[in-house]
Amino acid sequence: MNSWDATNGDSSHRPKVACLCPTYKRPRELANVVECFLRQDYPAELRELIVLDDAGQYAPGAITAPGVKFTTTPHRFRTLGEKRNASAALSSSDVTIYCVWDDDDVYLPWHVAAAVAALEQTGADYTIPTALYTENRKRLAPKSNGQMFHGAWAFRRAAFERVGGYPWIQSGQDQGLLRRFKAAGMRRADPIRFDPRPSYIYRWGTTPCGWHISGLNRQNGYERVAAKQGESIKELTPALEKDWTGLTLQLREPEAQATAIPFSVIVPCRELDEPRSRAWDWVRRKLVAAYPDAEIILADDGLAGDAPFNRCRAIMDGAQRAAHDLLVITDADVWSYGLIDAIEAVATGAPWATPHGKVHRLTRSVTERLYAGHYPTPRSACERQPYAGNVGGGLLVVAKSTLQHVPFDGRFAGWGREDDAWQMAVKCILPDGVRFDHPLYHLWHPPQPSSGDRKSSPNRELYHRYRAVAGNRQAMQSLLAEAEGWPLNATKRAKL
16 A cells, blocks of 8 residues: 555545656666656656756667656756756646655655655645655665755645746755745645655765765866766666665564563652653553553652652562563663563563663664654664663563562662662572563663662662672572562552
8 A cells, every 4th residue: 555545545636746857977876766766656647757867978768668758968057956947847737746856866665655645635835754764875774854855855836836946056956945935835744644654765975976966066066077977878777776675674663572471561660750751651652552451560669758769669569569470670761672572581481581682872862853753773873882781770571489589679778789789689599581682772861860879888788798699599598588578668550
């Protein structure tokens, strides 16, 4: 199903679209972008590709692909703005929508359909997508967008003609058109609203002829490109350089696998401030979407007044109140797409499991993009180099019986060192846990110092007691026997 079919059941009045492709001495890139046009899922009879070459390097019939109108001339246009306007003028009279079709970029098969759906379903005058892909130095990556990346735009012919088309300039003719649209009070639509798959790949410096007008010297850059030698071409065969659709599939958000295994989610927390509340809302929506039958418990530590939050007491209280024997213990600000692996490991006999290998502490800007609808990847920018996660911190899956043998020690005051101590204890008493290597994404929030100071006497002394008996099963069991296990505290519980 293409974007138009998904948003409009009546296909009898679809508009005709012209894709406007000005080109100059880029035969390899042109072959790729013509093939992109041929693979569009919008009806072939309702689209045409206008290729305008002013290098004069092609024979008149060099491109004979269906739907392609090819014009070549040895007389170069003075400005790129004039050339784009000429491309539009070459379109058929029944065309009502223009799609920009730059010769060095990539258009995925649903690009035209998504642009048409956005314009027709909203009545808007032009489109600019809020999400796309970039290929820079051979690396493909998702990118959010404001009002840039002109190559991804589409607009109504009537709107284009009303504002007089592109200004007759070189660099900046795209933003000049946008200023004209805005000055005329025209409305913008976002194709991503109608098809969440980005459909455009912007390339910079990734092809032999990958120059951009915006990157050329404003004085003589346009002329220097003209000095480059262009081979004479009798026939151009459309062909993709790469499996672009396959490459973008690798960048899509992983799907969290559903499971019939019953489990409870324990979120140790007290009151969440605004940044952490936003993080938890994002994490909660991921959990509910992937595991709608999971029990979710917001576990308080039951301590009143100004006492530091006690993560251990909250975890143990949540475990006592959980309806299921398999427990997912997660901080309110972390997420891993590999959670299902850890759940299945414990369900099949492992005493504990963690889905992650390294922790990726995302930057503030990356986290904001998550809230806007994007998703994290191992290449997302981090505040520090990803590091090996702690078994007892962040995200953990355990059997309830595991916490009976190895409880989180409520004697740790506040937040700090308790995860290190639990890691040493569980590896000593129940070493047959499982660690997977999925990333653990930590959403940004203002830094919070450990409420249990690592240098304070109670926490530091207790931690060193655990460290002293690490590897000594009998001594560790004696130390754990002192722990404050299963305290009865007030708990906020929500079954979503």
